[in-house]
Amino acid sequence: MFGSSRITVTLDGGTLTISPRGEIDHHSARSLRDRIDNEMYLNRPAILILDLSGVDFMDSSGLGLLLGRYQRASEIGCDLKLAGCSARTKKILELSGADKLFDFLAKA
Amino acid sequence: MKNSKQTASAGEGRRVVNEMRLRLPALSQNEGVARGTVGAFLAQLDPTVEELADLKCVVSEAVTNCVVHAYGGRGGAIYITVRARADREVEISVRDHGCGIANVRQAMQPMFTTDKSGERSGMGFAVMQAFSDRVRVLSAVGKGTKVTVIKRLSPAGEL
Ligand SMILES: Nc1ncnc2c1ncn2[C@@H]1O[C@H](COP(=O)(O)OP(=O)(O)OP(=O)(O)O)[C@@H](O)[C@H]1O
Numbered sequence: 001m002f003g004s005s006r007i008t009v010t011l012d013g014g015t016l017t018i019s020p021r022g023e024i025d026h027h028s029a030r031s032l033r034d035r036i037d038n039e040m041y042l043n044r045p046a047i048l049i050l051d052l053s054g055v056d057f058m059d060s061s062g063l064g065l066l067l068g069r070y071q072r073a074s075e076i077g078c079d080l081k082l083a084g085c086s087a088r089t090k091k092i093l094e095l096s097g098a099d100k101l102f103d104f105l106a107k108a
Numbered sequence: 109m110k111n112s113k114q115t116a117s118a119g120e121g122r123r124v125v126n127e128m129r130l131r132l133p134a135l136s137q138n139e140g141v142a143r144g145t146v147g148a149f150l151a152q153l154d155p156t157v158e159e160l161a162d163l164k165c166v167v168s169e170a171v172t173n174c175v176v177h178a179y180g181g182r183g184g185a186i187y188i189t190v191r192a193r194a195d196r197e198v199e200i201s202v203r204d205h206g207c208g209i210a211n212v213r214q215a216m217q218p219m220f221t222t223d224k225s226g227e228r229s230g231m232g233f234a235v236m237q238a239f240s241d242r243v244r245v246l247s248a249v250g251k252g253t254k255v256t257v258i259k260r261l262s263p264a265g266e267l
């Protein structure tokens with residue numbers, strides 16, 4: 001589902017920005033996870049911004065994906081930030097208290 | 109007879125005005141199919157954007173649990189029933205013949221997961237509860253699980 005056309009990746013200095021578009025569920029999470037991890041390990045950015053402004057659906061599988069990336073990023077000393085979170089995405093993050101882990105940016 | 113009239117109208121509210129039954133194999137691509145189909149069925153009730161998104165998320169959670177946990181990726185059937193009542197109560201049940209849940213109360217605790225991959229947060233039931241009025245779980249180990257979610261939609265035409 002998250003084929004390369006559904007994800008935009010930009011590297012600007014030490015900041016890697018990844019913008020997935022579409023729906024994040026269990027089905028799409030695997031390819032998205034692999035893509036994010038590959039880009040992160042390849043580029044070793046100081047900051048990773050996940051731009052979620054193009055995401056129109058997310059459930060707890062998406063939450064698991066974000067928490068998993070938070071874990072991976074901290075392991076390599078990369079600062080993970082979330083951009084363009086919808087109110088719904090925020091609500092799901094807040095349910096688990098995960099909102100406290102992330103820095104939120106209005107725009108990527 | 110004010111009382112009997114109230115009882116009668118309450119009874120009328122429970123009337124099922126429409127119903128959908130769906131049977132899908134437990135494939136991950138059917139998570140999107142299930143929430144999209146249920147969403148299309150619910151559209152006739154004129155739910156708010158928020159209510160529709162809530163219920164699509166609920167369906168996604170329950171169906172994903174069937175794919176991931178009940179059948180452990182091995183496949184099997186998922187049965188989804190959606191009922192709409194005259195009083196705008198929506199009842200969605202998602203049933204499987206999978207492994208079942210030994211301790212339902214524990215399974216429903218936020219952050220509880222039996223997943224070992226580190227990619228699940230144990231928030232599926234918590235999301236279902238947050239996005240509906242009531243969640244009921246019936247399960248028997250080795251037989252399967254039925255998750256029923258109830259949500260009353262706001263009166264039609266209101267925002
Ligand atoms: N249909 C089911 N069949 C068997 N076990 C289930 C089923 N649904 C849920 N469970 C059990 O209940 C636990 C909690 O489910 P819940 O959806 O809350 O979290 P999760 O699926 O583990 O993680 P998340 O939904 O956040 O990705 C699961 O880890 C699993 O052990």
Ligand SMILES: [Mg+2]
Nearest residue numbers: 169173232233
């Ligand atoms: Mg789940």
